[in-house]
Amino acid sequence: MAPVGPHPAVADVRRAVREALADIRRDALVLAACSGGADSLALAAALAFVAPRMGLRAGLLTVDHQLQPGSAERARQVAAIAKQLGLHPAEVLTVTVGTAGGPEAAAREARYAALAEAADRLQAAAVLLGHTRDDQAETVLLGLARGSGVRSLSGMAAEAGRYRRPLLDLPRSTTVRACRAQGLTPWDDPHNEDLRYTRVRVRRNVLPVLEQELGPGVAEALARTARMAREDADALDQWTEKAYQNCALSDIGGSVTLAVPELEKLPDAVRRRVLRRAAIAAGAPSGALSATHVLAVDRLVTRWRGQKAVDLPGGLSAVRRYGTLILAISPIA
Numbered sequence: 001m002a003p004v005g006p007h008p009a010v011a012d013v014r015r016a017v018r019e020a021l022a023d024i025r026r027d028a029l030v031l032a033a034c035s036g037g038a039d040s041l042a043l044a045a046a047l048a049f050v051a052p053r054m055g056l057r058a059g060l061l062t063v064d065h066q067l068q069p070g071s072a073e074r075a076r077q078v079a080a081i082a083k084q085l086g087l088h089p090a091e092v093l094t095v096t097v098g099t100a101g102g103p104e105a106a107a108r109e110a111r112y113a114a115l116a117e118a119a120d121r122l123q124a125a126a127v128l129l130g131h132t133r134d135d136q137a138e139t140v141l142l143g144l145a146r147g148s149g150v151r152s153l154s155g156m157a158a159e160a161g162r163y164r165r166p167l168l169d170l171p172r173s174t175t176v177r178a179c180r181a182q183g184l185t186p187w188d189d190p191h192n193e194d195l196r197y198t199r200v201r202v203r204r205n206v207l208p209v210l211e212q213e214l215g216p217g218v219a220e221a222l223a224r225t226a227r228m229a230r231e232d233a234d235a236l237d238q239w240t241e242k243a244y245q246n247c248a249l250s251d252i253g254g255s256v257t258l259a260v261p262e263l264e265k266l267p268d269a270v271r272r273r274v275l276r277r278a279a280i281a282a283g284a285p286s287g288a289l290s291a292t293h294v295l296a297v298d299r300l301v302t303r304w305r306g307q308k309a310v311d312l313p314g315g316l317s318a319v320r321r322y323g324t325l326i327l328a329i330s331p332i333a
């Protein structure tokens with residue numbers, strides 16, 4: 001009799017995890033970050049299966065945000081499932097969520113801080129996150145709606161520092177089926193159904209309409225867009241860095257001087273990135289520097305009519321002096 005292989009969805013998740021761990025050295029510890037939802041539960045189960053076969057150690061971290069009644073008990077249940085799966089260590093990280101930046105951002109900040117602390121303490125080689133292709137599609141749509149550039153359209157990276165996202169090419173439906181096939185009962189976070197959150201509205205209302213009107217495969221196409229946009233953004237970043245080095249006549253703490261004739265040779269996309277890069281080098285806080293600021297500085301290069309200095313965040317100003325553009329703490333002497 002032919003041996004019965006795993007369910008196709010289970011096999012898909014295991015393959016994705018195996019590929020994501022291919023470069024990790026033997027005996028290293030890999031941790032699954034698991035909320036108990038279908039995506040990260042399927043991820044944890046796949047890690048438990050795959051890691052020992054690759055000579056790796058596998059553990060699990062679950063964060064109790066203490067934001068909902070019963071969250072501590074649920075976190076304990078996730079840790080218990082982890083132990084049954086053979087994941088060790090299986091830790092509950094209890095955090096206190098602040099308020100800065102709104103509830104979602106504050107919870108994310110507390111979660112990543114706890115994951116990073118545990119990963120350092122346990123000397124883990126990698127922490128796996130359960131984001132799927134659908135999460136990626138939602139991220140791209142949210143970026144599009146904000147009117148963002150290619151970097152933002154490139155969504156989430158498959159690998160960023162210690163974090164890896166093995167499921168980024170798999171649909172959420174695969175993780176749901178993988179859990180069912182293994183008898184794992186995921187926890188459905190009520191926040192995932194709460195239509196007050198923009199991301200939930202994108203998931204529940206926007207993507208289904210796009211699929212219905214444009215045909216199936218929209219999520220896949222958006223995830224593909226993210227991959228291509230990431231390559232483009234990486235290339236533009238490299239080009240910008242080279243161009244910056246070429247344009248910068250001086251770059252000394254808090255003051256950057258750029259050569260206007262060199263800036264004029266650059267295509268808009270690169271020149272504006274160079275200007276942004278220069279403003280940050282001069283001390284502008286990147287979060288506060290908007291496209292409008294950069295465009296105003298750009299006009300000192302491309303639409304020069306003797307304008308006055310442009311004010312930038314961080315007490316900076318940009319001023320044109322003959323063939324140079326100076327970005328420095330104002331007032332410029």
Ligand SMILES: Nc1ncnc2c1ncn2[C@@H]1O[C@H](COP(=O)(O)OP(=O)(O)OP(=O)(O)O)[C@@H](O)[C@H]1O
Nearest residue numbers: 033034035036037038039040061062063129130131
């Ligand atoms: N409480 C948590 N503890 C540990 N890891 C978490 C927690 N919440 C989220 N994560 C990690 O971040 C990933 C993305 O989280 P997000 O909140 O966007 O999705 P989710 O609906 O919780 O996903 P899942 O279906 O895996 O639970 C999860 O797949 C998981 O790896």
